[in-house]
Amino acid sequence: MSYNWKDGNDVELLINGEEFFPSVFASMRAAKHEVLLETFIIYEDKVGKELKEVLVEVASRGVKVEVMVDGYGTADLTSTFIAELTNAGVNIHAFDPRPKLMGMRTNLFRRLHRKIVVVDGEEAFIGGINFCADHLADFGPMAKQDYAVKVRGPVVTDIHQASLRLLAYNRNATHSTAEPHAFNAAVNRFAGKARMLLAIRDNEDHPNDIEEHYLRAVRSASFRLLLANAYFFPGYRLLRELRNAARRGVHVTLILQGQPDMPLVRMCSRLLYSYLIRDGVQIHEYCERPLHGKVALVDHEWATVGSSNLDPLSLSLNLEANLIIRDATFNHQLYEHLQSLAQRTCKQISLQRAKRGYWWRMPLIFVSFHFLRHFPAIAGWFPAHSPKLKPLLPVTDVSPVQDEQDVHFEQEKSL
Structure with missing residues (x-):
């Protein structure tokens, strides 16, 4: 359905x-x-x-x-x-x-x-x-x-x-x-007054719905995109669209884990930092406590709140549910909150810092990108x-x- x-x-x-x-x-x-x-x-x-x-x-x-x-x-x-x-x-x-x-x-x-x-x-x-x-x-x-x-x-x-x-x-x-x-x-x-759409991900009729809504929103962004996500290791298409949005002048801000409950997840996310930052994406690590949120907003109206992380488990394997919300008041409320987090309790990652140790991480980065490009096919190997x-x-x-x-x-x- x-x-x-x-x-x-x-x-x-x-x-x-x-x-x-x-x-x-x-x-x-x-x-x-x-x-x-x-x-x-x-x-x-x-x-x-x-x-x-x-x-x-x-x-x-x-x-x-x-x-x-x-x-x-x-x-x-x-x-x-x-x-x-x-x-x-x-x-x-x-x-x-x-x-x-x-x-x-x-x-x-x-x-x-x-x-x-x-x-x-x-x-x-x-x-x-x-x-x-x-x-x-x-x-x-x-x-x-x-x-x-x-x-x-x-x-x-x-x-x-x-x-x-x-x-x-x-x-x-x-x-x-x-x-x-x-x-x-x-x-x-x-x-x-809010316009809403339920987006689910399952292993039958809706395998890509949530990711597709993210992709459409990022492509439609005209001036701002703010994303806060606990486990950030998205598919290659979404990575590319985030970079492309920043290239065309959209203010793209990511709030990711700086004090992770699972350190391996932060290590994976950091492999992607230089790829994004060098094209203008701003990355802030939330350091007050573990970030577990899965929210995003685009421009003045679009927002989403739900259970789906932007990682292979959520985007290709788990049963997930997000609400897509079109409402200027809600968008503004979420924006003010996330901006406050970014300014008060986050540290911004510079390109210089993202490149630190780049020489020894380069093979991992190469593997990560190819993994992300082909993960939808890899997911098919797991019993569905x-x-x-x-x-x-x-x-x-x-x-x-x-x-x-x-x-x-x-x-x-x-x-």
Whole structure:
């Protein structure tokens, strides 16, 4: 299914867990019919426990609650945690869960990386924030900088349907007997002035949609382009278009990780710096804490917020979801925020610094460029399966000590 632009939406920018968690939990608590939740990670920390309390409360009064988590990202929930949810009537589904091998996770590629919440088919949240405490400032120096949006209006119908389509891959699960609440799209009448489009990436009908929207936006830029992305190692086409935009006079600014949660990612990104900077692209490394955001804006109107990084995993393998937003007010708000980050908490990378050690990095740079040019074909080497959701159920025949330390997935075999 292709998604079309929808007019008449309201959008609210949510920065970090301090704004996201209170808003999404309040929306869930007000649910009357249904809560759909997709996320890469739920940790059993203070945020995960509050999420559990909210979902138990909501499900206990008869609201249909469907939770979809990634089998790799959310692999460490205890059986007790899962049981509290399922006993209250929450249906939990794991995307592509696989057993560990010698204690190591084996399902590395093609993850459910979307972060979506839809409440009663009328209000939705999309972004890059997982349900874990490292999205809060009091987590410490490694707290993540990240973004989401809360939306109302006609676009929510598309977001709702996208989640239902993913959920349909587990409609035969025996413990999930009731169908999700049926909603009439008419409930999502005009709520604001923003024009929006849902862009997803999957391994079937939409393998390149998010990247194509980025490419179109960069090509259309006339005077400014500002991009903040956690894991920056994009395809060759996008690299070339960023450089070409700077060459034709567009003010192109990238905000990338300066204090990474995964140092290897920054090393890969830095291999691309000189290629971009020498043609006028400005690169700022965010140094206050790890950058986990996936946002961008072009000129005065276009913006995107979502789950997709600009790296091979997000652009060619994972299930991702971004909102494309055309709204001057939202664009300005995001621009002011990102400009403040660039000026206050970032260090700009000069061409001289980017070329430091260039002689020994040159072979890596050569390999990187050719890797990026051919990665879409390389991605085809990895097994491309249809989404597989299996019910996540507690295991009851374990000791309390095991229950606190181990992962307990009971996967139904008949799918």
